[in-house]
Amino acid sequence: MPETRLHRTPLFDVAMIGHLECAADLDYFFSNSAMLADIRVAGYSDLLDLLRSCHDQYKIELDKYKADQVKNKDEKNKPKILPAFFLQGLPIPLRSLEEFQQLFPSLETLPANLKFISRLGGNYPWLPLAIADFFQAQVMQLPRRLWIIAVPQELGSAVFMTPDAAVAPASNAQLDTPLKSKSSAQQLDELLQRQPALLRVLDLPNLGLLCLPDFERLHIPPSLTHIPRLRIANPLPAFLPCSSNTDDGVSETSEVGTEEPDESVLFVLHLQRLLRLIARFRRDVNLLLAFPFDVNRNAEVPRHSLLAIEQLQEWQKNGDANLLRHVQLVFPYLQDARGNLSSPCALLAGQTLASATRHGEWRSIAGIALPTLKRIFPAVSLKLCAQLREAPGLAVLREENAGVQLDDERIPAPYVADQPSTNSGELARFMGGLQRALENLGLNLVFENQFAIDQSEILLRDFFTRLHALGALRGRRPEDAFSLQRQSDAEGQVVFEIELAPAIALDRIQVDLRSHQNNLQLEVRNG
Numbered sequence: 065m066p067e068t069r070l071h072r073t074p075l076f077d078v079a080m081i082g083h084l085e086c087a088a089d090l091d092y093f094f095s096n097s098a099m100l101a102d103i104r105v106a107g108y109s110d111l112l113d114l115l116r117s118c119h120d121q122y123k124i125e126l127d128k129y130k131a132d133q134v135k136n137k138d139e140k141n142k143p144k145i146l147p148a149f150f151l152q153g154l155p156i157p158l159r160s161l162e163e164f165q166q167l168f169p170s171l172e173t174l175p176a177n178l179k180f181i182s183r184l185g186g187n188y189p190w191l192p193l194a195i196a197d198f199f200q201a202q203v204m205q206l207p208r209r210l211w212i213i214a215v216p217q218e219l220g221s222a223v224f225m226t227p228d229a230a231v232a233p234a235s236n237a238q239l240d241t242p243l244k245s246k247s248s249a250q251q252l253d254e255l256l257q258r259q260p261a262l263l264r265v266l267d268l269p270n271l272g273l274l275c276l277p278d279f280e281r282l283h284i285p286p287s288l289t290h291i292p293r294l295r296i297a298n299p300l301p302a303f304l305p306c307s308s309n310t311d312d313g314v315s316e317t318s319e320v321g322t323e324e325p326d327e328s329v330l331f332v333l334h335l336q337r338l339l340r341l342i343a344r345f346r347r348d349v350n351l352l353l354a355f356p357f358d359v360n361r362n363a364e365v366p367r368h369s370l371l372a373i374e375q376l377q378e379w380q381k382n383g384d385a386n387l388l389r390h391v392q393l394v395f396p397y398l399q400d401a402r403g404n405l406s407s408p409c410a411l412l413a414g415q416t417l418a419s420a421t422r423h424g425e426w427r428s429i430a431g432i433a434l435p436t437l438k439r440i441f442p443a444v445s446l447k448l449c450a451q452l453r454e455a456p457g458l459a460v461l462r463e464e465n466a467g468v469q470l471d472d473e474r475i476p477a478p479y480v481a482d483q484p485s486t487n488s489g490e491l492a493r494f495m496g497g498l499q500r501a502l503e504n505l506g507l508n509l510v511f512e513n514q515f516a517i518d519q520s521e522i523l524l525r526d527f528f529t530r531l532h533a534l535g536a537l538r539g540r541r542p543e544d545a546f547s548l549q550r551q552s553d554a555e556g557q558v559v560f561e562i563e564l565a566p567a568i569a570l571d572r573i574q575v576d577l578r579s580h581q582n583n584l585q586l587e588v589r590n591g
Contacts, residue, residue, distance in 0.1 A: 072207035075421045076272025076497060078198065078413045079155075079265045081224060082191030083278040084214035086170045088151045090119050093167055102157040102209070106268055111154055151214060155264055158210045161199040164192075179217070182284040184357070184366065184405060189217070190277035194410035197398070201414030201435050206421050208414075211268055213261045217278070221327055221334060224279045226260040226341050262338070266346045272496060273350055273416065274342075277407040280354040284405075285328045288357055288366055331356045332375040339387040347390070348496035348503075350489070352409035355395040355458055365442045368395055368452065376456040376476060388477035392489045394459045395452060398468075399441035408461055411436055412470065416493070426494040426536045426567065433467040440468055457487055488568055494536065495566075501527070524548055524560060538567035 093099065094116060103112050151167075158164050165171065171192055180187040191212065198210055215223040265274065327334075335353070342349055356369045379385060398406045411434055419429050440461045444452075449471050452458040457476040461468055473489030480486045505527065525548055531537050532545040539545035547563040 073270065074207040074209050075417065075425070076500065077209050077211055077268060077270045078273045078275065078417060079211040079213070079268060079271055080191060080194055080198075080275045080277060080410065081213045081215060081261050081265060081279070082194065082276065083189035083217045084152070084168065084191050084212075085189060085217065086168050088167055089169055090115075090151075093151070094119070096163070096167075098159070099157055099163070103155065106155060106157075108155060115151075115154065152216060153213065153259075153261060153264070155211050155213055155268065158195065158212060159208060161196060164195050164212075168192075180286075181217075181281055182286045182288060184288045185281040185284040186404060188404070190281050190407055193404075193406040194275060194277040197406065197410040197436065198414040201411060201418050206418055208417055208421075209270075211265065211271070213265060215261050215278075221279065221282045221330075223260075224262060224276055225334065225337055226262045262341060263345070266342065266349065270500070271346065271349050272493070272500070273352060273413045275352050275407065275409045275413055277410060279334075280356075280407050280409075283328045283331045283334075283356045285326055285357060285359045288359075326359065328356045328359055328369065329371060331369065331372050332379065335391065336379070336384075336387070339390050340384075342390050343387055348499040349390065350492055350496055351391045352413055353391055353393055354397055354407050354409055355393045367442065368458075373456050380456065380477060385477050388457075389475055389479065389492055392459050392473065392475050392492070393457075394461065396440045396442055396444060396461060398436065398438040398461075400438050405441060406438070408440075412459075420493065420497075424494075424534055424536055425497040426490050428473050428488070428490045430470045430472045433465070433469055436468055438468070439463065459489060485568060491566060491568060498564075520558075521548065521550055521560070524562075528562075528564070535567060538565050 100112065103109075156167070158167075191214065195210065195212065199208075265271065338351065342351060356372055357366045358369045359371070360367075376388075380388065394408050394412060396408070398408050398411065400406070412429070415429050415432070415434055419427055419432070440463055444460055444462055449460045449462055452460050453472055453474055457474045459474050460471045462471045463469075475487050475489055475492055478484055478487035479491060479495075505523065528537065528546040528548065529542045532539065532542045537545035545565050547561075549561045551559050551561065
């Protein structure tokens, strides 16, 4: 029975929300002590207890049904598996791919009649593919933890959204009096409906990166295909002899699309709602999201959305453009040998966690071969890669030396307006990690007397001095890298004002020399 024995706290957690249309093995779930301990520490003991109560009641009813079935062979009274037994809505921690495969053993036998969301996206959920890509980039010596929340596909993109007036869920969801009078199954179902999945994810204390693979699948135009259909002009009506052969060997296929609405045009609007919520509750969390395809089907192959680029450029001129610091938009997608499309963000999240654990969160993963056998779709030329990198600021995947690598870690909005180099994903990741580290440090400090205040200042200076020694801050001396000033207000509260000079580390500089019309062109990447 796979159960990961590596229980060290990872540098940061990664979370995914997506579709998972298969039942879970709850016997394995309740026997995995490490998984249950992580859920209880995250503050979901009440949900866990209700789920256990529902499972025990189901087993009692199932045993009773099996005993009665021997007598009357009647299947009318067979107990039904509740939606809760799919573990939908509950944050589940995974520390290995084997744990996921053991928890969902029927994953390989997904029903073939799943509803198509789009022809290009397929009729298969992207969450299992994203989980496999994430652990592909991990090594067993590194502590890692991936939280997943399965949401129903029939609710569409609304299940990924949260009302603007929503409040964060309590770390320990307390049941009110009317809810306690209901059965365990009803209590569990109502609790899962009350708390949106996104808020439940943002409530995880050590969260650093968030991926939404099936949210990206929902925003693929429904009728978009890998290769456009052949359009044949209909012949003019004419009277022909009965012996004429009108079959030319080429048939025109139907252009009937799926029943799903086209949500690709709403991508930027949905992104704004997501980033407002992240900035409101967890400013230290970064979102990895694949950039959508264009709705135009007349191109040779699917391309990036020109409408989304136009809307992003308008957004970058507004006052809330700083929200774009919390997202890294990635293009293009990944495609396996069978032609199945999947999200590129999970692979980047796994590689980012592995690199940050070894070398620090301020190190970029650009220019590093990613551990995957998949290929990018569609192909991106050097010219298009440079265009998307500069405007609107996408992180572009490219194929290099028969492998896949990230061209540059870009985010759509810089931290400093007059310094374009500050629109980097590693800087956003470093700032988020710094907020979590300072918050954890503050929780361990008690400001009770002058000695505690002096001790706090010493700990803070030691913390930033170590960051400077590791290369996270620039400057010849620690005094050049950070400034720490202590002030007291009228109420006696002590406030530390911190100023930093983050260093944007360069692991590799790639220089392309190309000759164009007898002129030598120079392009520096990862710079």
